[in-house]
Amino acid sequence: MDYNKLAENISIVLVRPKYSTNIGSSARAMKNMGFKNLIIVNPVDYDHDKAKKLSTHAAQDILENAVFSDNLDDALKDFNFCIGTTARLGKQRSLIMTSPEEMGKKISRLVKYNKTAVLFGPEDKGLDNLELKRCHQLVTIDTDEFSSLNLSQAVMIITYELSKALKEPPEFFVPELANRFQLDSMYEHLKRILIKINFIHPENPDHWLDNFRTFFSRQDMRAKDVNILRGVLRQIEWYGNNMLETGKQEKNQ
16 A cells, blocks of 8 residues: 555644644654644644744645644544553553554554554653553653653654554554544443442542553454444443342332
């Protein structure tokens, strides 16, 4: 498949970027590597003129066509696969961790049939734990003692590895996966049922649900898989409600 067509299925998502100049520099990095789709979520005091100066004339079309969103869930709802970039490793970040090169190979197998987003967090703190939960996998750029990278430097490294991988696409491609909206709806449904049957603690359900997120992130779930699981959850819910009603009737007799 043509490189440009594969690249069209990949979007760079800048989440809460603090400096307009870094947005411009990131657009330039994207242009260097042949990527066009830029999504900007909740930028801080965005100044288009400052961004344009750093993007150079060649990459101004990326800025002009950038999609702005004030809600990350809305920005990601149509994507089938999301990668989150992070420099911090911790026990709450239990999703599959990969290197930029491994990430490029993974996405090259997905991108023909799946819209893919790569998320970059704000310059000072990066993506927070809630934002990373929207991702199927995490990627970290291996550095020396000083791990902080400029936003546009990180975008350049990631897009370089993507470009390299897409120029040598695999022989087979992964079929279309469930999108982010379908997965998030499934997780909310699963959480509701697990609370009802006392499988997870109701005071901190998302913490316990993380184990399920990690498990399902390894499965490359398709829309059909999500529908089957939600059908099982609906049946469990129906059965539980029916048994509860039957118990009430027997008690009143």
